[in-house]
Amino acid sequence: MCCRCCGVTQQKVWVFGIGTLMGVSGLLSVIWGPSFMDTLIMKQLPLTPTSKTFEKWEELPIPIYLHMYLWNWTNAQEVQANGVKPIFEQLGPYVYREERKKMDLEWHDNGTVTFNPRRIWYWEEEMSGGKQTDIITGPHLPSIAAAHSMKDSNIFLKVMFNQALNANGGALYTTHTASEWLFEGFYDEFLHYAMNLNNPLAPEILDDHFAWFLHRNESKDFEGPFTVHTGVGDIKEMGEIKYWKGMNHTGWYEGECGRLNGSTTDLFVPDEPKEKALTIYIPDTCRIINLEYSGVSYEIEGIQGWKYEVTPNTFDNGQLNGNMKCYCPADRYPDDCPASGATSLAPCGDGAPMYLSADHFMYADESYANTITGFDPEYEKNNFYIIMERKMGVPLKVVANVMITLYMEQDSVIDILKGIPSFYAPLFTTSSQAQIDKALASELKLVLSLPSIARYMGVGLLCVGCILIAIGSLLTWKRKWYGQAEADRLALRDNEVIESETEVVPRNE
DSSP states (O other): OOGGGSOHHHHHHHHHHHHHHHHHHHHHHHHHHHHHHHHHHHHHOSOOTTSHHHHHHHBOSSOEEEEEEEEEETTHHHHHHHOOOOBEEEEEEEEEEEEEEEEEEEEOTTSEEEEEEEEEEEEOTTTOSSOTTOEEEEEOHHHHHHHHHTTTSOHHHHHHHHHHHHHTTOOSEEEEEHHIIIIIOEEOHHHHHHHTOOOTTSOOOOOSEEOTTTTTTTOSSSSOOEEEEOOTTOGGGTTOEEEETTBSBOSSSSGGGGBOOSBOSSOOOSSOOTTSOEEEEEGGGTEEEEEEEEEEEEEETTEEEEEEEOOTTTTOOSSSOGGGGGGSOTTTTTTTOOOTTEEEOGGGTTTOOEEEESGGGTTSOHHHHTTSBOOOOOHHHHOOEEEEETTTTEEEEEEEEEEEEEEEOOOSSSGGGTTOOOEEEEEEEEEEEEEOOHHHHHHHHHHHHHHHHHHHHHHHHHHHHHHHHHHHHHHHHHTOSTTHHHHHHHHHHHHHHHHHHHHTOOOOO
16 A cells, blocks of 8 residues: 555545454355365365375375384293293383375275285384393194194094194294394294194194284284274274275174274274273284373373273173273183283184283283283383374374283193193283374374464454554544645635635625
C-alpha cells in the first residue's frame, strides 16, 4: 500500500479492511485451525503406494538390533551322572543389526495389503558381549523333543525308541559355537536319522542341520505372508492384522487366545487413548502379546511417549486371569496346566515341551526359576516394553525381551533322561531393540507441531489485526493519517469560502 498514492479514506479502507480480515482469519484459525490440521494429517496417514507412510513402512528407516543371549549349561555332565541341580550361565549379547523390508506386496480393494516380511541380519562385533566362536553347551532339543513325544507310550515302544535314540546320536546335551547355535547351524546325527525315518506319526523333518534361526537370514518366506489393513476407509484399523498365512486364527490355542489381531510392530493405529493396551503378534512367539499402559511417560529425542510393558498377566495361563485359560493346551486342561508366567509352545512346536516367558522368568511363578541356578530377573534389564507416541502411533523405543526354555524331566526307560531332576532349561533369550533416530524424530516433531503452529499463527493474525484496527482508530481520533492535515486545511478553506459567499449575498430591495 502506497500512502502517498491514497487519500485518507482509501487509507482507512485498507487499514480497517486488512485489520478486520486478519482478525477474523486469526480467530477462525485459533478456533478451528488445530482440528483442521489434525484432520488433514489423519487423511495423509493411510498406507498407499504413494504415501509418506509407505516409504517408512516398506523398509524401516531406523536400525534394529537383535540381541541374542545364549545359556551355557556349565554342569551338564554332573547332572546326567549324578542328578545334581543344573547350573546355567547367560552369555552375550550376540548382537546383529537387522534390516526389514516388505516383499511381494499385493494391494486389495478392501483396504488391505499382503506382504512377505524379509529380515537380514549382520553381525555387529563391537556391540556384542561375546564372540561367535564362544563354545556353548545346551540341551539337545531333537532328542528331548522326541523323548517327550514317547512319554506316555507303552514300555515296548519306549524300549525300541531308546535303542534307536542311543544308536543314532541321541544325547542329553550338545556343544557348539555361538554362531552354529544361532544362524550357521550344525549337522545333527539324530536329525539325519529322523529325517529319513518313514514314520507317519512323527513330525516331518526337513533338514539334518540345526540352529535356532536356521535358513531365516534373508528369507522372505519364513514368516509370512501377512495381510494388514492400510487405514484407507477406516483409520482406526490401520496396521491391524487381518490374516496370517491366509488365516485369521492360528489354530494353536482355542478361542480368543488363537485369534489374530493387533500389529506386526511396524504399523499402529494412530490417535488412540493412551490407556489402551498395545497388542502385537510375532510369529516366533506363536501368540499375541498385550503390553499394558504403565502410566509412565518418557521423552525421547524431544518427543513425549508412554510406556507399555508386560505384566504378571501377560504370560498367565488362567491362574491369575480367567480369560487366559485358553493358553493352556487343551490336552492338559484343567489339571495339568503350566504355572502362571509361561506359555507352552507345544501346540506350535510339534509337541516339544518348550515355553515362552519374560526373560529370567520375570513375573512367573517361582516354581520355574527354582529348578536351576542362573535365573536372576531384573526389571530394567529384562523388561519387554514399547515407548509409544500415541497421536501418530509411532514407537519411539522398543525393547522386546522374551525367553525360550525347554522342560526336561527324568524317564526310567530312556537312558539319556535317567536320574535327572525335572527342570526348565533356558535355551536362548531374544531381545529386539530399536529407537527413533534424530532425522525421523525431526519429521515427527514437525507433524506433531502443525496443530500448534496453526493455533499460534491464528493468534499472530488476530493480534496483528487488532493492532491494525487499534492504530487506525488512534490515527482517526488524532487525525494523523498521511495527508490528513492537508485534507483538513482544504476542508477548512472550503468551509470559509462557503461562509463568505453566504455573507455577501445581496439583499432584495
